[in-house]
Amino acid sequence: MERSGGLIKGIFGCALCAVIAGGVWAQNAAAQGSPAHLLVTVEARHSSDVPEIGQSDVMVLEGHDRDEVTSWVPAQGDNAALELYILLDDGSNDSLGRQLEDLRQFINAQPPSVKIGIAYMRNGAAPVQQDLTSDHALAAKALRLPLGVPGINGSPYFSLSDLLEHWPGSAARREVLMVSDGVDRYYGSRDLEDPYLSKAIENAQRAGVIVYAIYTPGEGHVGHSYWQSYWGQLYLSRLADDTGGEGYYIGLSGSPVSFSPYLDDMERHLNHQYFLAFNAKPQKKNGWQQVKVTTEVPNAEMVYPHQVYVPAAAR
Numbered sequence: 001m002e003r004s005g006g007l008i009k010g011i012f013g014c015a016l017c018a019v020i021a022g023g024v025w026a027q028n029a030a031a032q033g034s035p036a037h038l039l040v041t042v043e044a045r046h047s048s049d050v051p052e053i054g055q056s057d058v059m060v061l062e063g064h065d066r067d068e069v070t071s072w073v074p075a076q077g078d079n080a081a082l083e084l085y086i087l088l089d090d091g092s093n094d095s096l097g098r099q100l101e102d103l104r105q106f107i108n109a110q111p112p113s114v115k116i117g118i119a120y121m122r123n124g125a126a127p128v129q130q131d132l133t134s135d136h137a138l139a140a141k142a143l144r145l146p147l148g149v150p151g152i153n154g155s156p157y158f159s160l161s162d163l164l165e166h167w168p169g170s171a172a173r174r175e176v177l178m179v180s181d182g183v184d185r186y187y188g189s190r191d192l193e194d195p196y197l198s199k200a201i202e203n204a205q206r207a208g209v210i211v212y213a214i215y216t217p218g219e220g221h222v223g224h225s226y227w228q229s230y231w232g233q234l235y236l237s238r239l240a241d242d243t244g245g246e247g248y249y250i251g252l253s254g255s256p257v258s259f260s261p262y263l264d265d266m267e268r269h270l271n272h273q274y275f276l277a278f279n280a281k282p283q284k285k286n287g288w289q290q291v292k293v294t295t296e297v298p299n300a301e302m303v304y305p306h307q308v309y310v311p312a313a314a315r
Contacts, residue, residue, distance in 0.1 A: 033067065033068065033279030033280055033281060033282050033313070034279065034280045034281070034282050034283060034310045034311055034312070034313050035070070035277065035278075035279060035280075035311075036277070036278055036279070036280040036289075036291075036308045036309075036310045037208070037275065037276065037277050037278075037308070038208075038244075038276045038278075038291075038293065038304050038305060038308055039075075039173060039208060039210060039244065039273055039274070039275060039276070039304070039305075040244070040273065040274050040276045040293055040302055040303070040304045041210075041244060041269045041272060041273050041274075041302070041303040041304070042272045042273075042274065042300055042301070042302060042303075043268070043269065043272065043300075043301050043303055044299050044300070044301070045299050045300070045301050046299055047299065048268070049299075050268070050272045050300070051297050051298070051299055051300040053072070053274070053295055053297055053300060054072070055069055055071070055072035057295045057296070057297050057300075058072050058276065058293065058294075058295055058302075059293070059294050059295065059296075060276070060278045060291055060292070060293055061291065061292040061293075061294065062280065062281050062289060062290070062291055062292075065281060067278045067279055067280055067281070067291070068278060068279040069276070069277070069278045070277045070278055070279060071275065071276070071277035072274055072275070072276055072277075073274060073275040074273075074274055075173055075273040075274060075275060079275065080111070080113040081113050081114075081115075081170075081171065081172035081173065082113060082114045082115070082172055082173045082174075082175065082270065083114075083115045083117070083132050083167075083170055083172045083173065083174045083175070084110075084114060084115070084116050084117070084174075084175050084176070084177065085116075085117045085118070085119055085132070085163060085167075085175075085176045085177070086103065086107070086116065086117070086118050086119070086139075086143075086176075086177045086179070087119050087120070087121060087126060087159065087160065087163060087176055087177065087178045087179070087180075088118070088119070088120050088121065088143075088146060088179045088180075089120070089121045089146065089153055089156055089159075089179060089180035089181065089216070089218065090120045090121055090122040090146045090147045090148075090149070090152050090153055091121070091122075091146065091147075091148070091149060091150065091152045091153040091180075091181070091218045091219055092146040092148065092179070092180070092181065092216050092217065092218055092219065093146075093148055093216075093217050093218060093219040093255075094145070094146075094148060094219075095216060095217060095255035096145070096146050096179065096216050096255075097145045097146075098255075099179075099216070099256075099258070099259045100143050100144075100145070102258055102259040102260050102263060103140075103143055103259060103263070104140040104143060105260075106259075106263040106267070107136050107139050107140040107143075108136050108137065108140055109267075110136055112134055114134070114136075115132040115133055115134050115172070116130075116132065116133065116134075116136060116139040117130055117131055117132040117133070117139065118130040118139055118142040118143060119159075119163055120146070121153045121156050121159035121160075121180060122147070122152055122153055122159070123152065123153065123154070124153070124154055124155060124158035124159060124162065124186070125158070125159060125162045126159040126160070126162045126163035126166075129142045129143075129144070130142030146219075148219045149219065150218070150219045153180075153185075154184075154185045154186040155184045155185065155186040155187065155196050156178070156180040156181075156182060156183075156184070157184060157194070157196040157197045157199070157200035157235075157239075158186070158196060158200075160176070160178060160200045160203075160204070160211070160239075161196075161199060161200045161203050163176070164200075164203045164204060164207050164209060165203070167207070167209075173210075173273065174207065174208065174209045174210075175209060175210045175211070175212070175245070175270070176204075176209060176210070176211045176212065177212045177213075177214070177266065178211055178212065178213045178214070178236070178239070179213075179214045179216055180213070180215070180216065180218075180232075180236065181215060181216060181217055181218035181228075181229065181232045182213070182215060182231075182232030182233060182234075182235040182236035182239075183218060183228050183229075183231065183232040183235075184196060184197065184231075184232075184235065192234065192235075192238060194235065197235050197238065197239065200239065201238070201239055201242045201243060204239075204243045204305075205242070205243060205288075205305045205306075205307060205308075205309065206309050209243065210243050210244045210245045210305075211239055211240055211243045211245045212240055212245040212246055212247075212248075212266050212269075213236035213237070213239055213240045213245065213246075213247045213248065214236075214247075214248045214249070214256070214259060214262050215229075215232065215233050215236055215247070215248065215249035215250075215256075216255050216256070217229070217255050218232075233247075233249045236249070237249075241306070242305065242306045243305050244303055244304045244305040245269075245303075246265065246266065246269065246303075248262040248265070269303070276293065276304075278291075280308070280310045282312075282313030283310060283312055283313060284312060284313070285312050286309070286310070286311050286312050287309070287310065288307045288308070288309055288310070289307060289308055289309075289310045290306070290307050291307070291308055
């Protein structure tokens with residue numbers, strides 16, 4: 001198996017409002033710089049034993065400058081709430097049908113703190129089959145076979161952006177499991193600067209939404225085109241990596257035998273996430289800043305979005 005490892009008004013805007021009263025985020029952060037927030041996943045480099053990370057272990061760097069970490073809160077206990085959309089491509093071939101039972105088992109195994117919604121990518125939109133619910137049996141029941149019509153979904157990145165646009169803000173973590181061939185038929189997959197892919201990534205980063213992506217072949221000629229599969233997998237990998245998630249695929253040989261190993265890995269990620277708050281270098285205007293989140297704790301690796309939206313410094 002190969003792996004690749006926002007609307008600020010979304011998760012972090014709402015989460016910030018929800019947790020300040022409880023003292024989760026540090027007070028008077030603006031006095032030190034511009035307050036910024038990320039959802040960070042900790043994973044083990046060489047084993048399945050993920051190290052425990054404390055706030056003093058976390059470093060945030062902007063270039064050679066180190067930012068002040070004001071809060072590092074495990075997404076557990078009172079902060080464990082998660083909203084997870086499973087977004088399936090209606091243009092997938094019938095091999096996706098063999099994976100639905102794995103998805104149902106994954107859904108039913110989630111704790112009560114997780115709300116799950118089901119949506120399908122179709123015609124550049126993401127019509128919701130099941131709204132977010134803590135009734136996991138109801139969510140699992142909403143899974144269905146894809147329509148399997150070649151080209152029914154011109155660009156999966158339109159659909160992801162549509163889902164993000166219509167997703168109300170929440171104090172919970174917000175994450176997406178996206179299952180698609182990743183091929184942008186609208187733009188014509190040919191380079192990593194696909195504007196619709198880039199826009200979907202920016203929308204997810206601004207919303208604080210982490211995206212996990214599983215490659216599954218599409219219906220029709222594209223489903224067995226080496227060239228299209230190559231670019232589709234690259235696009236999904238970039239989407240996941242840039243938003244702080246993981247991309248899963250088995251190379252260009254076709255559909256995976258089982259989603260279970262991917263879903264197990266995703267589960268480990270969900271169980272080792274932290275809300276990070278820090279003071280970024282003040283800027284004159286709102287905008288994106290590149291940051292590096294790291295630690296010296298042995299065997300620990302930080303996974304996070306590649307950039308963070310930072311509001312302008314208060315005057």
